[in-house]
Amino acid sequence: MDTSRRRVLQLLGLSAAALSAPPVFNALAKEAHEPAAAPQIGPSKEALTAKQWAMVIDTPKFKSEKDVEPLVEACHKIHNVPHWDEKRWEIKWLWATHYEHAFTGTVSRRFVAEEVQHRPFLVLCNHCENPPCVRACPTKATFKRPEDGIVMMDFHRCIGCRFCMAACPFGARSFNYRDPRPALKYTNKQFPTRMKGVVEKCSFCVERLAEGKMPACVEASEGKLTFGDLFDEKSKVRELIKTHYTIRRKVNLGTEPAVYYIV
Amino acid sequence: MNDKKLIVTGLVIFLIIVLFPFWYNRGRAVPPPEVKLTEQAKAAKECVLSKDYMRSEHMQLLDLWRESVVREADRIYTNPKGKQFVMSLSNTCLDCHSNKADFCDKCHNYASVRPYCWDCHIDNPKENS
Numbered sequence: 001m002d003t004s005r006r007r008v009l010q011l012l013g014l015s016a017a018a019l020s021a022p023p024v025f026n027a028l029a030k031e032a033h034e035p036a037a038a039p040q041i042g043p044s045k046e047a048l049t050a051k052q053w054a055m056v057i058d059t060p061k062f063k064s065e066k067d068v069e070p071l072v073e074a075c076h077k078i079h080n081v082p083h084w085d086e087k088r089w090e091i092k093w094l095w096a097t098h099y100e101h102a103f104t105g106t107v108s109r110r111f112v113a114e115e116v117q118h119r120p121f122l123v124l125c126n127h128c129e130n131p132p133c134v135r136a137c138p139t140k141a142t143f144k145r146p147e148d149g150i151v152m153m154d155f156h157r158c159i160g161c162r163f164c165m166a167a168c169p170f171g172a173r174s175f176n177y178r179d180p181r182p183a184l185k186y187t188n189k190q191f192p193t194r195m196k197g198v199v200e201k202c203s204f205c206v207e208r209l210a211e212g213k214m215p216a217c218v219e220a221s222e223g224k225l226t227f228g229d230l231f232d233e234k235s236k237v238r239e240l241i242k243t244h245y246t247i248r249r250k251v252n253l254g255t256e257p258a259v260y261y262i263v
Numbered sequence: 264m265n266d267k268k269l270i271v272t273g274l275v276i277f278l279i280i281v282l283f284p285f286w287y288n289r290g291r292a293v294p295p296p297e298v299k300l301t302e303q304a305k306a307a308k309e310c311v312l313s314k315d316y317m318r319s320e321h322m323q324l325l326d327l328w329r330e331s332v333v334r335e336a337d338r339i340y341t342n343p344k345g346k347q348f349v350m351s352l353s354n355t356c357l358d359c360h361s362n363k364a365d366f367c368d369k370c371h372n373y374a375s376v377r378p379y380c381w382d383c384h385i386d387n388p389k390e391n392s
């Protein structure tokens with residue numbers, strides 16, 4: 001029928017017009033909303049940045065436990081790391097160990113220079129370039145920050161499954177078997193504590209880097225530790241690695257630790 | 264239908280039990296919570312966003328802040344008025360609102376919500392009230 005064909009064509013025309021309308025409406029609506037500025041989110045201006053943060057530890061400068069203690073203290077104090085006398089509940093971000101334990105599988109352990117055998121070796125999370133803990137974490141509570149290579153933990157998200165602890169070959173992670181608050185020697189109110197059932201480890205002091213400060217242990221070390229960008233050829237850490245013989249922990253496993261030891 | 268009596272009695276008992284809370288609380292209005300502001304909060308006049316938004320949606324803002332700080336390495340929030348804040352529950356929010364019992368707890372208890380922020384974030388960072 002004629003009328004019906006005409007009607008169909010009319011409808012088609014109208015639909016086409018309607019389809020082209022939304023962009024016009026959107027543009028109008030946008031203009032109406034423009035004056036109220038949207039909130040902005042960004043990094044702080046003083047933040048220190050790098051492509052891959054790394055640390056160089058000048059181990060000959062550490063003679064005894066006495067040289068290590070202030071550094072561990074500085075870290076554990078500002079990060080509210082609890083101190084348990086009971087060994088199995090122990091939480092540690094930074095601690096000292098023996099040469100043969102630090103470098104299992106990397107160095108010959110048969111006969112070792114006496115001085116080296118007695119030297120304390122500081123160990124902490126290596127912020128590996130290829131971190132197995134990140135791959136093991138089912139919730140992405142542990143992740144490698146693409147901005148600066150720091151292996152971070154989102155404590156809010158950790159379910160305490162401890163897969164990351166099994167995956168980390170360096171024992172860098174600790175699990176809170178109990179509520180950590182009663183075991184705090186000092187409380188830094190500027191930094192949160194953790195709760196029972198959460199894993200924790202060294203964070204390369206992200207909260208300090210964001211304020212333009214060096215990590216607390218580096219600051220307390222009086223030059224024994226050096227911190228900088230591994231991927232920047234002119235950085236202090238690269239300079240040290242170029243001019244000194246350095247080793248890393250368990251390189252045979254391919255995690256590419258970012259903590260280098262001058263021996 | 265020999266069980267009619269039994270069924271009706273059962274139904275009546277069931278209804279009484281189910282409706283008991285309504286009957287028990289009838290006519291009793293729980294007064295809405297009254298939060299107290301610290302001197303610091305009063306002096307600041309306005310929070311990060313408007314009072315109404317903060318009252319109903321502060322958890323959304325906190326969630327956004329958490330995500331930005333922990334995962335994106337962004338720490339500075341500029342509100343629509345151009346004022347800047349460090350996105351930190353411990354050091355920004357709880358610095359001003361350092362009276363948990365008179366502020367946070369008031370509404371949380373009224374609404375019967377138990378957020379676990381304080382399991383980790385230490386209440387009252389500056390010890391003023």
Ligand code: SF4
Nearest residue numbers: 125126128131133168
């Ligand atoms: S040292 Fe362990 S916890 Fe740290 S990044 Fe490497 S695998 Fe992960």
Ligand code: SF4
Nearest residue numbers: 137158159161162164
């Ligand atoms: S314990 Fe936490 S961080 Fe570790 S794998 Fe499980 S969820 Fe991830």
Ligand code: SF4
Nearest residue numbers: 075202204205215217
């Ligand atoms: S870098 Fe920071 S978190 Fe890591 S051991 Fe040093 S002080 Fe502790």
